[in-house]
Amino acid sequence: MPIVKPFMNSLRFSTTAGAGTGTGAAYNILATAFTTDAGAAATAFPASPAYYNLYINGQIQTGDTSATTTTAITIPDGDTLAAATPIVVEFVVN
Structure with a gap:
């Protein structure tokens, strides 16, 4: 029986910290504030990465510094970052 490797792909999204809203634990950046690797506006993050x-x-x-949904990423205390700080989220999907 041959070994079949699972399909894996990565999708990267980029923006700056200034695109976020909220303060403290409620600071988040909407998926629509990101651009894709192709330079297009993102509409949503992957549903099941x-x-x-x-x-x-x-x-x-580290894994404990954020949480994602299909519509946003939450970065607690991300509002303390300088507005021009680059943010990149890389999702690995299969």
Whole structure:
């Protein structure tokens, strides 16, 4: 029986911290504030990713620093970041 590797793909979305709203634990950035790798406006995040990585200013973040839904990413205390700080979310889907 041959071994079949599962299909894996990554989808990356980018924006800046200034695109978010809220304060403290309620700070979030809507999916529609992001652009895709193709430079198009995003409409939603993947519904069932295998996992995702969050990069703030190019630094990967630990898993406890954010939560995602199809419509937004929540980054507690993200409102303390400078508005021009780059935010990249990479979803790995299968």
